[in-house]
Amino acid sequence: MITQGVFIADRYEIIDKVGSGGMSDVYRAKDHILGREVAIKILKQEFSEDATFVAKFRTEAQSAAGLEHPNIVNIYDVGSENGMYFIVMEYVEGITLKTYIEKKGQLNFKEAISIAIQVGRGIEAAHQKGIIHRDIKPQNIIISTEGKVKVTDFGIARAASSNTIHADLMGSVHYSSPEQARNGFVDGKSDIYSLGIVMYEMVTGRVPFDGDNTVAIAIQHLQEEMVAPSAYAPDLPISLEKIILKATMKKADRRYPTISDMLMDLKKALVSPNEDFVTIVESDLGQTKVMQKVTPEEDQSLSRRAAEALTFEDEYDDEDEYYDDEYYDDDYDDDYDDEYEDESKMDRILTISGIVAAIAIVAIIVAIVGNMAGLFSFGSKKVTMINVVGTQYEEALGKLEDIGLTEKNVVISYEANDAEDGIITNQSVAEGKEFSLNDTLRLTVSGTEEAGSSDSGSSQKTENKDSSAEADGDKVAVPSVVGLTQAEATQTLSNSNITVTSTSQEFSDDVASGSVISQSINAGEMVEKNSTITLVISKGPKEVKYTYSIPNPYDGECTYEIAEIGKSGTIPKNGSINISEVSIAELTVTLTYTPMYITGDGTEAPNPNATETSTQKVKGTPSN
Structure with missing residues (x-):
């Protein structure tokens, strides 16, 4: 039995028990050789004789021992004694993110982003070593009294390798990705999904999916759409909401390709929270998109600007000050960029330029062909935002309708201040910015909801x-x-x-x-x-799709043009063209035929003087 004062490996003196998990208990201990406090995770007795559990416990230690990063709890030692298996790790004094959320309720967007960035950095370090955490949740994220955020408990982590294709363990189901829920392929995008759910909980104070049992919750991850976080946090910046939505897409290929890409958007959200820069792929067509490659210099500049944006208001008691601006300034200077300085910058530039150019060429070709075929829709209509701050809500809505917005584009929240009731005091999209009519404009109205309801829409x-x-x-x-x-x-x-x-x-x-x-x-x-x-x-x-079959009515080859879909080509004699998946019910088809004649030397040549042109309306046949 492990009690206070017991020595393990003649070195670690148990001070007290600090936690317990499904497989192990965690104790605070004193390392008498190095004179420091440590945390010791000890495999529970009932599992010590199970070879499978022992193997998993050792795998945890071996995977995590190679990780050294300011945002990961470091592993110091691993061993066994009299059939007891243990891991010695860094002791972090602080509270879990779960406890912090329960204490604070909803976190403001700067807090949420800063915590997410630090967690993301820890995950990034693990992914670079081929290790997937598989159990990212607030209970496994510690906020130290110094303001540092650390990821802990790689209890079901496993090094990603060519012979690792399925997950055999599921972490806490509230944060598990759809592929974990179905016991499918798990990679770095699964950690991205879990981090997205953690961010959702930080900004809303609740998890998106809940139920009476783990099966019900897992089914929701697989099948149900989650309520947008802005429904619970109306003041949430659009950039952060879109980052959360992109990270939690049910199909892994629609999420961020890597945690590094997600970190880049999180830094942008700190600098420009109300800018709509996040691209979410909604289509099943898998259309190619050209992603801008950010240079290390640009990344470092953005990191510094993000650090400068982390200025928290003094709204906490002394015991709640878990955030240290000096730490953020140091941390966002990209401590690990130095290890890449030995690489040839010219080789890297040439390689990146070649890849970007190749992707751009392919994307342009796909875009042109897809557009001619009517397969792709390149976004919704965009308008230039106007300024409505300082006007009454009804007047503001009228002005917004004049540029194409409707009430479904507008979400309002109320704020008590010195302005007259019903006056718009803030808008989420600045004047002069482009605004998609598929997006939401958030307006802050002076007064209370009860007062505003009498004179607002x-x-x-x-x-x-x-x-x-x-x-x-x-x-x-x-x-x-x-x-x-x-x-x-x-x-x-x-x-x-x-x-x-x-x-x-x-x-x-x-x-x-x-x-x-x-x-x-x-x-x-x-x-x-x-x-x-x-x-x-x-x-x-x-949406109804139509199919068209257009025959050639002439006694020879003819050309055709279809204005609505920008398509043209040639129809052979006695042939026809078939066009499918068109969203237009009627097309205007222009056919041009130039007959051939026999020249003086006995050869055939087109006779432009006899060219025939006909234009007709052709109705499509619904194909679905």
């Missing part, structure tokens, strides 16, 4: 909130959220003490894309407080 929210008046003690009336956007519906239900646990999506000809089609509990029904509800979200009308 968002009165629907307050009405729904009013409808949640309590009755029968702890019961509340379920408000109607059909027709509201997902974010509005989630907030309205939250105001009524009802939690949205999951959503599904369906096509609808009647309900706008992104709005609620139906709710699992009827409006007006009385339910207990903190009841759960599910929503069906509209995907908009199902």
Whole structure:
């Protein structure tokens, strides 16, 4: 039995027990040779005689022992004594991120990004050595009293190698990637997904998927769309929300390619939080995108600018000051860039230039061909944002409608300040910036929601909130959220003490894309407080694809042009062309035929004076 005062390996004196996990117990101890405090992880007795568990325990030590990084808990020693297996590691005085979130609730975006960057750096160091953590969660992230963030517990980590293709263990299911949930291939993108879920919890104070058992939660990771974090954190900058959404895409190939790419966007979000720079691939077509390669010099400059952006307000008690600006300044100077300075800069530049040029050429060819075939849609319409700060909400909405925005593009939050009630005091996209009509503009309105609802277009929210008046003690009336956007519906239900646990999506000809089609509990029904509800979200009308078959009516080869899709070519004699997957129901086809004639020397040549041209409207046949 391990008790206070017991010596392990005639060196480590147990001081007290500090934690316990599924496989092991953790103790604080004194290293009498080096005179320092350490943490000792000891495999539980019931597992010590199990060869499989012992092998996994040793694998943990061997994997983690080679990692040395300021954001990883260092491993000092590993051994066994009288059938007891143990690992000696760095002792970090502080609290877990889980405890910190529970204490603080929602973290502000600067805190969340700074913690995510430090965690990401630790993961990056592991990935560079071929090690996947596999169990990233707030319980495995420690915030020291000095403000340093460290990743710990590589309890199910395993070095990624050619003969490692499946995960045989699952970490905490709330943070597990879809591929872990289905026991599929696990790589660095699985850690990216888990970090995205951790970031979601930091900014919202809750996990996106929850349920009564691990199976139910795992199914949600596989099948259900999570509620956008801005539904719970309306002031969340668009850049951070998109980083979280990209990191938690269900298909691994839609996430960040590497943790380094994600770190780059996190640094940008610190410098320009309201800039919409994150690209999320939504299409199943797998279209090629040209990604800008950032040079080491640019990376270092961005790191310094990110460090300068980390200026926290003095809003914590002394015991809560876990963040040290001096640490961030040193940490973001890229301590590990020096190891690359011995490489030939010219070789690196030439290699990178060649790769970027090749990708660009392929992307241009694919884009041109895809555009001619009508396969690709290159983004939604963009408008130039105007300034509405200082105007009343209704007036601001009118101005925004004039440039193409609608109420579904706008989410408002209220803030008590010295301005007149109903005045716009802040907008998430600055004047002059490009704004996609598929995105959301967040407006901050002076006053309270109750005051603003009388003179703003968002009165629907307050009405729904009013409808949640309590009755029968702890019961509340379920408000109607059909027709509201997902974010509005989630907030309205939250105001009524009802939690949205999951959503599904369906096509609808009647309900706008992104709005609620139906709710699992009827409006007006009385339910207990903190009841759960599910929503069906509209995907908009199902896009109809058309197929065309255009025959050649002439007695010889002819050419064709189709203006709507920018397609042209040649149709052989007695032949036809077939075009599919076109989203337009009717095409304008122009056919041009130039007959041949026999010249004086007996050869054939086209007769331009006899050229025939016909233009016709051709209706397509629906193909789905």
